[in-house]
Structure formats: structure tokens, C-alpha cells
Amino acid sequence: MRAVAVQAFGATPEVVQVPKPTPGPGEVLVKIDYAALNPFDWQVADGLLDGRAPHAFPLVLGLDFAGRVDVVGPGENRFVVGDAVYGQAGRPPVGTGTYAEYVTMPHDSTIAGVPDGLALRAAAALPTxxxxxxxxxxxxxxxxxxxxxxxxxxxxxxxxxxxxxxxxxxxxxxxxxxxxxxxxxxxxxxxxxxxxxxxxxxxxxxxxxxxxxxxxxxxxxxxxxxxxxxxxxxxxxxxxxxxxxxxxxxxxxxFRLTATGALLDALAAAAVAGEVHLPVDAEYPLEKAPEALERNRVGGARGKTLFVP
Ligand SMILES: NC(=O)c1ccc[n+]([C@@H]2O[C@H](COP(=O)([O-])OP(=O)(O)OC[C@H]3O[C@@H](n4cnc5c(N)ncnc54)[C@H](OP(=O)(O)O)[C@@H]3O)[C@@H](O)[C@H]2O)c1
Structure with missing residues (x-):
């Protein structure tokens, strides 16, 4: 599958081909409709986690996603194929991020259903x-x-x-x-x-x-x-x-965010109640992610940048 990754800390992010992941026991494979940019993404590319967290290269960037469950792994699972979901990836070893066509997530991790009344595009802007x-x-x-x-x-x-x-x-x-x-x-x-x-x-x-x-x-x-x-x-x-x-x-x-599925549920409820809606500043194909990361580094964000794989 296509993804945007760095080959080393400090390297320029680039479009690469990586194997499509397979969901393990208790996991889901999510087909990503939208990934969203956070400053953390270029901070990771620069080496924020070097010496601090296990990681693997090529390191696929990206935390936030919204999409649909494509495959359910073996064993217990609270999701079924076709569910609309959103969340924050990034479990160790860091490197299987959401600037990609697919991501796997444990069903009981930082992933939640997208309720009726919340569009996937709006949900993708929210997680982090x-x-x-x-x-x-x-x-x-x-x-x-x-x-x-x-x-x-x-x-x-x-x-x-x-x-x-x-x-x-x-x-x-x-x-x-x-x-x-x-x-x-x-x-x-x-x-x-x-x-x-x-x-x-x-x-x-x-x-x-x-x-x-x-x-x-x-x-x-x-x-x-x-x-x-x-x-x-x-x-x-x-x-x-x-x-x-x-x-x-x-x-x-x-402050350090402790992300949970329960927090995602509360956030989705707040969004449906009209309490929070993140404006989308720009939407690009995945291939434009390297340029968009550079722009975010300089500043000037007025909402969220989304990528469509
Ligand atoms: N610790 C955690 O768990 C955690 C969680 C989430 C985010 N963060 C961090 O929190 C920061 C903000 O995240 P974000 O997602 O909101 O980033 P963002 O979407 O890129 O927004 C940052 C905003 O700050 C503005 N800005 C920069 N310098 C400014 C200044 N001197 N005065 C006023 N505004 C200024 C930028 O616009 P202009 O450049 O036009 O001013 C931009 O609108 C990032 O460093 C991120 O890594 C930490």
C-alpha cells in the first residue's frame, strides 16, 4: 500500500510502498478515508522519539484517522466489517501511522465508532x-x-x-x-x-x-x-x-495527552451535540503530505489539514 514515511530521523518524508497490514487477534484493519495532520507528525520525523520510544523504519507518519473497518481479526471484537470508526494510532513500535491506505488497531484501544450525525471527514479532524x-x-x-x-x-x-x-x-x-x-x-x-x-x-x-x-x-x-x-x-x-x-x-x-477510547466517545458526543467542530483548513491527496508537513512547521494553521489516501 502507499504510505508517507521517513527512512531515518531527520530525513525528508516521502511516498513509499509498504506491506498492507493484517489484523491480529482482537484487532481491526481500517481502510482510511481521511488522515489528519498534527505538529507531532513532523516533530516525530525530526526525531522527537529518538531514544525515548521504540520505533521502526520506514516510519510511517500520522496519528489521526477516520475510515471504515475492512477486516476484523480473529477473537473477540466490538467492531464489525463496515463500521465507521475514528481514532488515534501510534502504539509502539512507532512507525505504522495513518498517512497510509490502511492501519490496524486493537479494538479496545484509541478507536471509537463514528456516530450518525458526524461525517467521517469531520471526525478525522478531531482525535488528537x-x-x-x-x-x-x-x-x-x-x-x-x-x-x-x-x-x-x-x-x-x-x-x-x-x-x-x-x-x-x-x-x-x-x-x-x-x-x-x-x-x-x-x-x-x-x-x-x-x-x-x-x-x-x-x-x-x-x-x-x-x-x-x-x-x-x-x-x-x-x-x-x-x-x-x-x-x-x-x-x-x-x-x-x-x-x-x-x-x-x-x-x-x-500537559501530556492520555488518549483513550472513552475520551474519543465523549468527543464524538460533543461533536454531535454541536459543541465542537474543527474547521478543515486544507485537504490534499496523500502524495502532498511532505509539502503540507513543511507548511505546518512554518506556522499559520487555521484549522486542520486532511489527507485522502
Ligand atoms: N502535550 C501533548 O499531549 C500535546 C497534544 C496536542 C498538541 N500538542 C502540541 O501543542 C501545539 C499546538 O498543537 P496544534 O495541533 O494546535 O497545532 P497547529 O494546529 O499547528 O496550531 C498551532 C497554532 O499556533 C499559532 N501560533 C504559533 N506561534 C504563535 C504565537 N507566537 N502567538 C500566537 N499564535 C501562534 C499558529 O498560527 P500562526 O503561526 O499563524 O501564529 C497556529 O495557529 C503543538 O506544538 C503540538 O505538538 C501537544
Whole structure:
């Protein structure tokens, strides 16, 4: 089957032929309709997991997928052929990702049925960004209705999902973006969008929430100094969280997603209830994945990029 893989860490992703996988006991083979891009994909290609997680080359990239069960492996299984499913691949050894025509998944892993009322295309955009947003709200920052949340990097996948899910919980989202995204962020539910290329985030946030925000979620800062600058906009006793490991010890939470099938079920229910819908920024054939990964690295994401195998 066709797939997009790297032959070594640091190598350029390329289209390759790899064997079509066969589902083992308790697994399903999913024919992928859509895979979605996450920054993690190029971070893995660059070597994020080198020395940290078992992996195999050629390493097929990609976590997120939506498609249909094509073959059910032997033994117990909660899916049948033809079921619409979505989820997050990436079990070790890392290298059997979703930038491919097929992927195998254990039936009791991070895979869930796509309910009626949720299109496969919309489902494919959700897994990593949506689960991250949902889990940050559930366990990452403790917030009550009416509380304020400064969200840095709000225009991308996690930020778009978090803005909507937070607004549905009556949180007041102050979205930090680059570029004029005021209308789009307000449509997603933010009470205020600050263009960090045009105005001082400190001044604009201070005007909007004079006593300091209740929480800061930073999806952007890669170092402690940048993280601290945003965390300092928080009221005393507030919560600060980084998705990029930038929070220094004692000054905030370094969030790591724990993906589960139950979280996917909750996310699908939220999507059907109209609480979250991730805008699709671009849709390409799989062959365009190497270029799309390069573009995402530079920035400018305004939603999700999908690949059609
Ligand atoms: N720890 C975990 O478990 C976990 C889970 C999911 C994601 N993540 C990480 O969280 C980060 C965000 O993920 P994502 O899926 O949302 O990425 P994404 O879809 O690529 O979005 C990132 C967004 O940040 C914006 N941005 C970059 N620099 C900015 C700045 N200085 N000020 C304001 N906005 C800025 C980008 O747009 P512009 O370039 O136009 O500003 C883009 O809209 C990634 O680094 C990802 O790897 C971690």
C-alpha cells in the first residue's frame, strides 16, 4: 500500500510502498478515508522519539484517522466489517501511522465508532486536537463557569477545539493569535482575540481582565522564558499549562495527552451535540503530505489539514 514515511530521523518524508497490514487477534484493519495532520507528525520525523520510544523504519507518519473497518481479526471484537470508526494510532513500535491506505488497531484501544450525525471527514479532524482540548478542560485546569482563560496559539487545531469546548462550558476565552482572526475566534466562542503582531498581549489582556486571568493555556511557547511571560498574566493562585513542555518546575503543568477510547466517545458526543467542530483548513491527496508537513512547521494553521489516501 502507499504510505508517507521517513527512512531515518531527520530525513525528508516521502511516498513509499509498504506491506498492507493484517489484523491480529482482537484487532481491526481500517481502510482510511481521511488522515489528519498534527505538529507531532513532523516533530516525530525530526526525531522527537529518538531514544525515548521504540520505533521502526520506514516510519510511517500520522496519528489521526477516520475510515471504515475492512477486516476484523480473529477473537473477540466490538467492531464489525463496515463500521465507521475514528481514532488515534501510534502504539509502539512507532512507525505504522495513518498517512497510509490502511492501519490496524486493537479494538479496545484509541478507536471509537463514528456516530450518525458526524461525517467521517469531520471526525478525522478531531482525535488528537479534540482529545487534547477536552482533557485539558477536564483535568488540566480547574475552571468554573464564568472563569477566564488566556489561550495562546488559539487559531490552530487544539486552540480551535479548546475555544469551542470552553465556550460551551461558559468560560471566557481570551484568544492570542497572530494575524487578524478576531471574527473567526469570536465565531468559535472567544470573548476577545488579541493579535500578538499588532498589540501588546500584556496590555490587551490586562484591560480585558484587570485582576489577571484564572488560567493560561500555552500551546506555543517552546521555552520557560516565553511561557513565564504569559503565565505572569494570571491572577495569584491561577493555573498555567503548556502543551510543549515549557513550564518550569513549580510554575505550571506540562500537559501530556492520555488518549483513550472513552475520551474519543465523549468527543464524538460533543461533536454531535454541536459543541465542537474543527474547521478543515486544507485537504490534499496523500502524495502532498511532505509539502503540507513543511507548511505546518512554518506556522499559520487555521484549522486542520486532511489527507485522502
Ligand atoms: N502535550 C501533548 O499531549 C500535546 C497534544 C496536542 C498538541 N500538542 C502540541 O501543542 C501545539 C499546538 O498543537 P496544534 O495541533 O494546535 O497545532 P497547529 O494546529 O499547528 O496550531 C498551532 C497554532 O499556533 C499559532 N501560533 C504559533 N506561534 C504563535 C504565537 N507566537 N502567538 C500566537 N499564535 C501562534 C499558529 O498560527 P500562526 O503561526 O499563524 O501564529 C497556529 O495557529 C503543538 O506544538 C503540538 O505538538 C501537544
Amino acid at each position: 486536537a479534540g482529545m487534547t482540548a477536552l482533557q485539558i478542560l477536564r483535568t488540566g485546569v480547574a475552571l468554573e463557569p464564568g472563569d477566564s482563560l488566556l489561550l495562546v496559539g488559539a487559531a490552530g487545531g487544539v486552540g480551535s477545539a479548546l475555544t469551542q469546548l470552553a465556550a460551551a462550558r461558559d468560560l471566557r476565552v481570551v484568544a492570542v493569535v497572530r494575524g487578524d482572526e478576531r471574527e473567526r475566534m469570536r465565531a468559535l466562542g472567544a470573548v476577545l482575540a488579541i493579535d500578538s503582531t499588532e498589540e501588546s498581549v500584556r496590555e490587551a489582556c490586562g484591560r480585558a481582565v484587570p485582576g489577571g486571568v484564572d488560567a493560561v493555556v500555552d500551546l506555543v511557547s517552546a521555552d520557560a522564558e516565553s511561557f513565564d511571560a504569559y503565565a505572569s498574566l494570571m491572577r495569584p493562585g491561577g493555573a498555567a499549562l503548556s502543551t510543549r513542555g515549557a513550564a518550569p518546575p513549580g510554575k505550571g503543568v506540562n
